[in-house]
Amino acid sequence: MVLNGMLWRARCGVPWRDVPPSFGHWKTIANRHRRWSGDGALTGVLDELRRDADVAEGPDWTIGVDGGVVRAHQHAAGARHTPPADIPVEVVVTTELDTGGRVE
Numbered sequence: 001m002v003l004n005g006m007l008w009r010a011r012c013g014v015p016w017r018d019v020p021p022s023f024g025h026w027k028t029i030a031n032r033h034r035r036w037s038g039d040g041a042l043t044g045v046l047d048e049l050r051r052d053a054d055v056a057e058g059p060d061w062t063i064g065v066d067g068g069v070v071r072a073h074q075h076a077a078g079a080r081h082t083p084p085a086d087i088p089v090e091v092v093v094t095t096e097l098d099t100g101g102r103v104e
Contacts, residue, residue: 003045005029038087 005023009016016030023029036042 002029002032006033006042009033034087038091040091 001023005019005026006029008023009019009029016026019026019029033042036045
């Protein structure tokens, strides 16, 4: 249920405290998201969930993102300027990102 809570929060774009209790305590979900994102476990889980999801489309699949609905959170202006000390800088600031698709 913790993973479902992470996905629900990402889909809805709400603060951690607004995650419904049916997914577990919000602090547990937030802590695991932070820890799993930092050590790469979340990437592995999501890669396994996506495996073979695009078999019908082949390697040349495309994803569309509507820029009209992409917004920053109201508190986005107050972001910290230094990376967190407990997560390696290479994980926080990615220099290369391979999404597996292409941009048109």
